[in-house]
Amino acid sequence: MILKDNWLGRADRDRGRFRSFLLKSLQNFLINAAERTSARKRGGDVEFVSADDWTAEQLSRLSVRMGAFEALPPDQLFDLAWAATVAEHALRRLREECESKGKLWLFQALSPHLTKERDELSYSELSARLGVNETALRKQLHHMRQRYRNLLRTEVSQTVDKPSEVDDEIRYLCACLARATS
Amino acid sequence: MMRSATSVHAWREQRANFHSMNSDSRQNKGANVVEAAAKCEKCGARLLLDSGACARCLLRKGLEGDSDMSAALYESLLAEVDTPHQSWWLGNYQILEQIGCGGMGVIYRARQRHSQRIVAVKRVLSYRADSPGALERFRREAQAIASLDHPHILPIYEVSQSEDGLPFFSMKFAQQGSLEDNLASFRREPRKCAQLMAKVGRAVEYAHSRGVLHRDIKPGNILLNDRGEPLVSDFGLAKLLDGYHDLTRSLTTFGTAGYIAPEQAEGAASDVTPAADVYSLGAVLFKLLAGRAPFLGPNPVSIIRQASEAPAPRLRSLEPSLDRDLEIICARCLERDPNARYQSAGDFAEDLERWLDGRPIVARPISAAARVCRWVQRNPRLVATGVAGLVSGATAVSLLQSELFRPPQSDQAHSRTAALPVRQINEIKSQPSNPAIDKPSHRQADKNLHKLYQDLFTNLVQPTEPGSIGVKAPLREPFLRMPATFKEAAVANSNSPDTRMQVGSATPRPGIVADARRDALESRPQANKITVTASAPSANIDSSNSARRRAWQTGAVTDKAADGPASLQGLVKDSKGEPIQGAVVRIESRDGRRFFTTVRTDSKGRYLSRGLQPGVYRVTLLVNGEVKASVMNTQTNANRPTDLNFDIRRISQAGNSARGRRHMVWVPSRTGSHIGGSWVEVDDAGAAHSGSNIQTVTTRNW
Numbered sequence: 001m002i003l004k005d006n007w008l009g010r011a012d013r014d015r016g017r018f019r020s021f022l023l024k025s026l027q028n029f030l031i032n033a034a035e036r037t038s039a040r041k042r043g044g045d046v047e048f049v050s051a052d053d054w055t056a057e058q059l060s061r062l063s064v065r066m067g068a069f070e071a072l073p074p075d076q077l078f079d080l081a082w083a084a085t086v087a088e089h090a091l092r093r094l095r096e097e098c099e100s101k102g103k104l105w106l107f108q109a110l111s112p113h114l115t116k117e118r119d120e121l122s123y124s125e126l127s128a129r130l131g132v133n134e135t136a137l138r139k140q141l142h143h144m145r146q147r148y149r150n151l152l153r154t155e156v157s158q159t160v161d162k163p164s165e166v167d168d169e170i171r172y173l174c175a176c177l178a179r180a181t182s
Numbered sequence: 183m184m185r186s187a188t189s190v191h192a193w194r195e196q197r198a199n200f201h202s203m204n205s206d207s208r209q210n211k212g213a214n215v216v217e218a219a220a221k222c223e224k225c226g227a228r229l230l231l232d233s234g235a236c237a238r239c240l241l242r243k244g245l246e247g248d249s250d251m252s253a254a255l256y257e258s259l260l261a262e263v264d265t266p267h268q269s270w271w272l273g274n275y276q277i278l279e280q281i282g283c284g285g286m287g288v289i290y291r292a293r294q295r296h297s298q299r300i301v302a303v304k305r306v307l308s309y310r311a312d313s314p315g316a317l318e319r320f321r322r323e324a325q326a327i328a329s330l331d332h333p334h335i336l337p338i339y340e341v342s343q344s345e346d347g348l349p350f351f352s353m354k355f356a357q358q359g360s361l362e363d364n365l366a367s368f369r370r371e372p373r374k375c376a377q378l379m380a381k382v383g384r385a386v387e388y389a390h391s392r393g394v395l396h397r398d399i400k401p402g403n404i405l406l407n408d409r410g411e412p413l414v415s416d417f418g419l420a421k422l423l424d425g426y427h428d429l430t431r432s433l434t435t436f437g438t439a440g441y442i443a444p445e446q447a448e449g450a451a452s453d454v455t456p457a458a459d460v461y462s463l464g465a466v467l468f469k470l471l472a473g474r475a476p477f478l479g480p481n482p483v484s485i486i487r488q489a490s491e492a493p494a495p496r497l498r499s500l501e502p503s504l505d506r507d508l509e510i511i512c513a514r515c516l517e518r519d520p521n522a523r524y525q526s527a528g529d530f531a532e533d534l535e536r537w538l539d540g541r542p543i544v545a546r547p548i549s550a551a552a553r554v555c556r557w558v559q560r561n562p563r564l565v566a567t568g569v570a571g572l573v574s575g576a577t578a579v580s581l582l583q584s585e586l587f588r589p590p591q592s593d594q595a596h597s598r599t600a601a602l603p604v605r606q607i608n609e610i611k612s613q614p615s616n617p618a619i620d621k622p623s624h625r626q627a628d629k630n631l632h633k634l635y636q637d638l639f640t641n642l643v644q645p646t647e648p649g650s651i652g653v654k655a656p657l658r659e660p661f662l663r664m665p666a667t668f669k670e671a672a673v674a675n676s677n678s679p680d681t682r683m684q685v686g687s688a689t690p691r692p693g694i695v696a697d698a699r700r701d702a703l704e705s706r707p708q709a710n711k712i713t714v715t716a717s718a719p720s721a722n723i724d725s726s727n728s729a730r731r732r733a734w735q736t737g738a739v740t741d742k743a744a745d746g747p748a749s750l751q752g753l754v755k756d757s758k759g760e761p762i763q764g765a766v767v768r769i770e771s772r773d774g775r776r777f778f779t780t781v782r783t784d785s786k787g788r789y790l791s792r793g794l795q796p797g798v799y800r801v802t803l804l805v806n807g808e809v810k811a812s813v814m815n816t817q818t819n820a821n822r823p824t825d826l827n828f829d830i831r832r833i834s835q836a837g838n839s840a841r842g843r844r845h846m847v848w849v850p851s852r853t854g855s856h857i858g859g860s861w862v863e864v865d866d867a868g869a870a871h872s873g874s875n876i877q878t879v880t881t882r883n884w
Contacts, residue, residue, distance in 0.1 A: 028747060028793075087240040097253060099288065101260045102280055115224065115239035136263050143259045145243065146251040152244040170244045177238040 018159035019082050019169075023075060076176065083173035086159075090152040094144065105130075110141050114148055271295075272350055273342045275303050291355060294339075301339060305350035324351045326394045326417040334385035336405060336415035356405030356413055361466070364406055368470045372504060375470040376534045378404075378412050383463055383531030385414045390456045390527060397454060399462035400441040401469060439482035440475035441465045444490035444518050444807050456527065457520035463530055464515020464523075471508060472500040476516055490518065490807055507543050514545040518807050748796040748818035752827040754787045754803065761787020765828075766804040769794065796820040803828050 072080070091111065098107035109130050113121050121141075127134040156166050156173075222236035271277065275292035281302065282289035292303040327338045341351040358364060361378075368375050382404055389396060396403075396417060403416040439447070443461035446454045468476045476494040479485040494516035497509040511533050517523045524530040524545070533543045754765045765783045769791055778799070783789045801816045818824045 083241060084237045087235070087237045091235065091240065097256060098260065100280060101257055102277065103260050103263070106260070106263065112235070115236060115243060120224075132263060140259075140263055143251065143256060146247065146249055147253075147256040148240075149243050149247060150251045150256075152241070156244065167245060170241055174238055174241050174245075177241070 019079070022082070023078055026078060076179070079173070079176040083177050086155050086173065087152065090148060090155045093151050093155075094148050097147070106140060107144075110137075110144050113141060114145055272303055272305065272344050274340075275301065275352060277303065292352070294352070300355045301352045302355045303350055303352045305344065305348055321349060324349070327353070329392055330389055330394065330417075332385050332388045334381050334412050334414060335389065336413040353415075354407075354413070356415070357408040358406035358410060360402050361404040361406065361412070361470075362401040365401065365470070365473070369473055372471060372508060373538065375467065376508070376538055379463065379467045379470065380531045380534040380538065382412050382414060382466070383527045383534065385412070386459050386463060387526055387528035387531060389414070389417075390459070395454065395456060396459050396462070397446065398438060398442070399459055399466060400438045401466055402438075404466070439479075439485040440477055440489075442486070442489075443520065444486070445520055447486040447490065455520060457523050457525075460515050460523045460527055460530055461517075461520075463527060464512050467508075467534075468494070468497060468512045468516065471504055471512070472497055474500070476512075490804070493518065505537070507537050507545075510545045511537065511543060747793040748820055749790065749792045749794060749823045750799070750801065750816070750818055750826055751788070751790040751823050752825050754783045754789065754805075754828045761785070762805055763787065765789075766807075767791070767828075768802040768804065770800045770802060794818050801826055 095104070095107050095111070098104055109126065113126075123134050123137055127137050130137070152170075153166055156169050157163055160166060160169050222239060225236060225238055272290075272292065274295040275290075276295065277290045277292050278300075279291050280288060281291050288305060290303045290305075292301055293299070294301055324338060324341045327336070328341070331337070336356065337354050339352045339354070341349065343349050361368075368378070382399075386396060386399065394417065396414065398416060399414070403414065405413045405415050407413055441462045443454075443458035446458045446461075465476055475485075477485045477488040477492075479488060494513065497512045498504055498506065511530070514533075515523055515530060524533070529544065533545055536543050750767075750769065752767075754762045754767070756762050761783065763783055763785050765787070766780055767783070767789045768780050769778045771778070778794070779791055781789045781791045796819050797817075799816045799818060816824065816826060
């Protein structure tokens with residue numbers, strides 16, 4: 001659907017956040033879908049776009065708490081999926097960058113520890129397992145975190161109007177995730 | 183925001199719709215959100231990504247620290263750490279280095295475990311692996327290549343799967359890299375280029391014969407082995423001709439701008455035929471010979487647009503020293519009409535081989551004199567034994583040929599054919615081909631027909647007073663008998679089946695006759711006319727109320743509550759009023775620089791583009807890849823469909839339909855090289871009305 005109508009091309013950077021644009025578009029889509037369904041009853045000419053096609057464009061899969069799924073309103077669910085997509089998209093770009101330099105092994109070894117604090121991680125164990133110098137490993141994890149931060153902010157910056165809104169948007173997405181788990 | 187009881191109810195309904203629509207995807211397809219009891223050890227959130235990472239913790243990383251790390255810097259830092267002893271293996275292959283990265287896969291140079299031979303290993307990009315079609319396309323590529331066994335097609339050794347479940351395959355390693363890397367060694371070596379491309383053409387012909395279309399032939403996909411022999415590779419976009427394996431979604435363009443055929447860029451995947459690969463072969467040959475691709479532009483869209491709207495530049499305009507036959511071979515491949523190209527990649531290869539042997543090429547039967555010259559070149563010994571006799575013979579043959587086979591005067595031929603009504607042309611085109619006609623001349627006839635079509639849609643225009651009703655194109659010699667007013671002309675010729683003059687209730691401005699006559703003399707006789715009918719339902723209270731109500735239902739009422747999607751719809755019909763199926767309606771920005779969407783007409787000639795941002799667009803109609811009309815300033819409105827119909831008709835029909843019904847008539851005008859005009863609404867009595875939402879129309883190389 002997105003490719004067919006070049007729908008993303010209609011997003012106007014000056015008119016707000018891309019996430020809001022998507023949410024509004026989804027709402028419009030649902031309304032239109034409902035109208036189409038009723039039009040079909042009247043024998044109208046119907047062009048129905050499968051929701052599967054739409055969801056297929058999404059990249060990430062998100063696990064939520066048992067029971068929370070049904071309780072969440074669709075727009076919150078959308079925000080959740082959005083937040084997860086942003087986080088994962090940045091992660092995949094990081095993976096690609098590593099792979100393109102022949103360092104997929106490094107990504108696979110270090111990416112599970114991206115969010116860990118220093119005291120939560122045993123560098124010596126990791127170093128022994130990988131056969132890489134511990135200092136080098138520390139440095140690489142630090143670099144990887146920095147790069148991930150950069151990629152994540154780049155991802156988010158593409159969906160907001162001004163660079164100054166990036167922090168707000170990330171906080172908003174974090175809040176969405178927190179709300180869903182509460 | 184407060185919502186009324188009704189809107190809350192409606193909102194719940196929408197939510198129920200959302201849930202019911204997504205239920206299948208949740209159960210069967212691996213939806214975006216799934217239920218699970220997994221929990222982040224750090225923050226306790228039960229929101230884990232597929233990889234097991236906590237989305238919330240990852241997002242928080244974006245708020246920590248303030249140092250920036252560019253991709254280049256990170257890559258250099260990555261290079262600091264050595265790959266440990268336990269080197270990276272993909273199945274039985276030790277990965278040595280990355281040698282390429284395409285849209286879908288990454289390619290490594292690798293060593294096979296037991297044989298120790300060096301191979302190329304291609305695996306799908308991890309990022310792309312999530313796209314539903316990517317894995318299938320990757321598998322299809324392996325399947326496509328595995329079914330091909332040709333000395334100039336890169337052979338595949340093994341298809342396998344890595345530990346992380348992603349497929350990969352190994353293939354022959356091409357020592358010299360791709361043709362793209364070796365372009366310099368082919369510059370100013372036309373024979374070498376022709377030899378190489380003839381082999382590539384034969385390989386592509388073989389693939390076609392096995393039911394595989396390549397669809398992405400370009401220098402980067404032609405590899406060279408250690409002896410410099412070409413190996414066609416990267417069947418990542420290959421389409422199996424059985425029609426069941428095509429995953430390419432319609433209206434999605436794949437391929438490489440500059441090398442893909444216009445119909446491949448514009449059309450549905452099902453429209454792509456072997457002729458698209460022939461186009462790409464010609465584009466590669468062009469690049470080898472001229473040092474640049476046929477079309478250049480700042481971005482892929484602009485390149486694709488040029489390829490679909492303008493003829494390819496002449497090869498010798500860039501490299502005058504090249505042989506004219508090579509120019510003809512390239513031009514033949516780069517024809518915009520697939521039917522005007524070589525019928526197969528084999529024909530292309532054969533013509534190159536003919537050229538290499540000094541024989542006449544098929545694309546252009548050469549003159550008798552030139553034929554003799556070539557024969558002389560091929561048979562120098564015979565020439566030495568009988569120079570005098572041969573030369574006189576050649577002269578005689580040349581004279582005889584030129585006398586017997588002299589083509590009719592082009593002007594006469596043109597005026598005769600241009601006067602044919604469209605119906606007759608259609609009949610000619612639909613006639614079964616005559617097997618008695620030899621191939622080249624048959625193709626030439628096809629080409630002429632194609633040209634004729636183009637000419638027929640070229641409108642000759644002259645200025646009229648603003649607001650008057652349109653006056654349309656003259657033909658042949660009408661102005662020699664030009665009456666005082668157009669109205670008289672219309673009446674005078676109204677009984678003639680061969681009417682050339684049309685409509686007209688307004689007296690033209692002084693000087694218009696002279697202008698028109700000059701135009702008629704300067705231009706070739708041309709005949710056709712496109713009538714566009716346009717209407718947008720006037721705004722009414724109900725519809726805007728409805729928009730507001732719907733906005734309420736979404737709980738998102740703002741100042742722009744009535745802003746909703748606009749849509750554009752209409753019919754495209756030919757001269758007989760028959761619907762044209764598969765015509766492309768392109769919706770662009772007014773300046774034509776941005777391209778929003780493309781829709782195709784269905785079997786009833788209908789098209790529909792929903793969900794447009796309300797605003798003003800340029801709408802361009804293409805039939806068989808040819809631009810027929812471009813309607814500037816098409817206003818679309820929120821929540822209301824705008825009708826825009828295209829009627830391709832002969833002038834007389836256009837005039838009648840304009841008068842008979844309440845239609846739009848084009849009032850043409852010319853400003854410099856820009857042909858434009860304005861649209862005026864005409865009612866049953868032939869009186870003009872204003873209020874049209876279309877102001878001008880431009881025609882581009884009709």
